[in-house]
Amino acid sequence: MSDYAQMDLNPRGGGVKSESPLVRARINVVLAASAREAGVVVREKPFLGHLVLRGNAQDEGFRAGVERVLGLALPLALGAVARDESRGVSLQWMSPDEWLIVVPAGLEFEAEAALRRELSGHYAVMNVTGGQTVLELTGPRVRELLMKCTPYDVHPRAFPVGKGVSSVFAKSSAVIRRVDEERWELVIRRSFADYLYSWILDAAEEFGVFVAPAEVARPASRGAERELAAEAR
Structure with a gap:
């Protein structure tokens, strides 16, 4: 007789609940009938433009360049988020030398190009939209x-x-x-x-x-696209 310790990993009784590795993906949730009734x-x-910006917050030229492109002052404190709701642009402090930029869908390329045009010295900008x-x-x-x-x-x-x-x-x-x-x-x-x-x-x-249905945030006007495109040239 073997002394090997054997365990039933999928017991049928005893009130033990078994879950598939994909249980979270197949979750069965009772949804409210409408947004008005929901807590x-x-x-x-989806598809918003996401950019990670890194640079020296003490560099006045860096701060000014960011503000020229995005129209928002660079946040300099933990937890600060600068936001322009009308244009759908936000700029969030992530660490002393890192910020997260979110722009409307389709503007990430222009925003990155404009930043690269306006900024100089030691900086980095990465498109992480996908x-x-x-x-x-x-x-x-x-x-x-x-x-x-x-x-x-x-x-x-x-x-x-x-x-x-x-x-x-x-x-x-x-x-x-x-x-x-x-x-x-x-x-x-x-x-x-x-x-x-x-x-x-x-x-x-x-x-x-x-x-609620997914919302793809496009620019409020073509003017926002033109402004960023102009900075990129």
Whole structure:
């Protein structure tokens, strides 16, 4: 007789729940009938332009060049997000020498070219559009949802409107941004997108969750495209 210790990894009885490795992708969530009835509304904002900018924040020329291209002053403090809602442009502090730029769909090429034209010296700008997406969370129960997902303090005293941080989210990570009182954004990596989306739907089910159609944010006017194109030339 063998002394080998054998274990049943898929028991049929005893109240033990077995889960497939793809259980998160096949999650069965009861959705609210409408956004009005939901405590949390989830909407993807796909195809936005994402750029990572690095440079010396103490360099006045670097700061001025960024502001000429984006129309936003370079944030210089932890958690600061500069945003122009009318043009769909945001600029977020990520570390002392790194910022995340988000622009409307289709403007990332022009934005990168314009930055390369205006900036000089030691800097780097990388187009990471294909590697990230944005989830918008709205509704009266979003903060409670976030409390289940991240150890970061999302109370208004610690997380006011206009703040953004990179933090642990679920068992992965996300950039969390508070746009207004009941509207938040998550910037998530492509490789974790399916997992985090399923996690959010599962965590939000108790509050009533509604999935809104994806929103592709285009420039508010062709003027924004022309401005960036002019800087790029």
